[in-house]
Amino acid sequence: MSLTLAIPSKGRLMEKSLAALKSAGIDVIAGETRSYRTSVSGFDGLDVLLLSASEIARQLRDGAIDFGVTGEDLIRESMPDADGQVDFVARLSFGHADVVVAVPEAWVDVATMDDLGDIAGSFRARHGRRLRIATKYWRLTQGFFTRLHGIQSYRIVESLGATEGAPAAGSADIIVDITSTGSTLTANQLKVLADGTILKSEACLLCSKTRPREAGDRALAEDLARRFRG
Numbered sequence: 001m002s003l004t005l006a007i008p009s010k011g012r013l014m015e016k017s018l019a020a021l022k023s024a025g026i027d028v029i030a031g032e033t034r035s036y037r038t039s040v041s042g043f044d045g046l047d048v049l050l051l052s053a054s055e056i057a058r059q060l061r062d063g064a065i066d067f068g069v070t071g072e073d074l075i076r077e078s079m080p081d082a083d084g085q086v087d088f089v090a091r092l093s094f095g096h097a098d099v100v101v102a103v104p105e106a107w108v109d110v111a112t113m114d115d116l117g118d119i120a121g122s123f124r125a126r127h128g129r130r131l132r133i134a135t136k137y138w139r140l141t142q143g144f145f146t147r148l149h150g151i152q153s154y155r156i157v158e159s160l161g162a163t164e165g166a167p168a169a170g171s172a173d174i175i176v177d178i179t180s181t182g183s184t185l186t187a188n189q190l191k192v193l194a195d196g197t198i199l200k201s202e203a204c205l206l207c208s209k210t211r212p213r214e215a216g217d218r219a220l221a222e223d224l225a226r227r228f229r230g
């Protein structure tokens with residue numbers, strides 16, 4: 001019997017994930033820097049892997065790991081039906097950040113999604129092209145703009161880094177990105193729309209619903225989940 005649990009291998013989520021496991025009685029010793037192996041005590045039959053936060057979301061979706069700690073933003077972005085594909089075992093009270101719609105501060109007449117909808121509708125007539133949104137959050141952006149706000153006329157420009165710089169660089173008009181302190185938005189003269197918060201994210205412990213498990217592993221998974229639910 002064995003289960004796999006993946007935690008982020010670096011950055012802001014890694015140390016806090018290790019601390020969350022420790023609070024549940026599971027001690028994980030990460031290997032030397034740049035080694036992705038760990039040794040685990042406090043829970044027999046558990047292997048803990050170190051992976052990137054976005055890879056953890058993909059592997060949970062694909063049923064390649066049993067459990068994972070990652071941001072809810074990455075889960076909802078990588079899965080069409082997150083609640084059907086993973087069980088949100090626990091919200092872990094760290095890694096808080098919001099996925100937001102932000103526009104240039106210079107757009108003084110645009111404060112809400114309704115205002116943005118008006119701009120998007122007339123953008124092509126005025127500028128000869130659709131409103132461009134820089135983001136790595138395709139799925140969340142489409143759900144929010146099209147399905148929730150009925151905004152049809154826009155184009156997503158994929159951005160995998162320095163997204164806040166896209167409007168000033170001229171590669172997009174507005175952005176959808178993650179923010180916590182807001183300082184990167186301010187430094188790039190962008191403002192969040194009043195009703196422009198798409199998701200309030202935090203780190204979660206997730207259990208893959210698509211991972212095939214034998215009875216013994218199902219019982220083990222329930223034991224592990226109970227430590228965090230309790």
Ligand SMILES: Nc1ncnc2c1ncn2[C@@H]1O[C@H](COP(=O)(O)OP(=O)(O)OP(=O)(O)O)[C@@H](O)[C@H]1O
Nearest residue numbers: 011052053054071072073074095096097178179180
């Ligand atoms: N201020 C913040 N900015 C960005 N992400 C944050 C912030 N605060 C918490 N997070 C969380 O951390 C996650 C990003 O972590 P990290 O940069 O390690 O992920 P990653 O996308 O796998 O990175 P990479 O692919 O560059 O290795 C976010 O998706 C979010 O859930």
Ligand SMILES: O=P(O)(O)OC[C@H]1O[C@H](OP(=O)(O)OP(=O)(O)O)[C@H](O)[C@@H]1O
Nearest residue numbers: 163164177178179180181182183184185
């Ligand atoms: O609202 P803030 O606190 O300014 O954080 C938001 C920024 O942090 C993230 O970047 P990344 O993880 O690349 O870098 P950083 O957190 O080290 O700036 C994110 O993509 C934003 O650019």
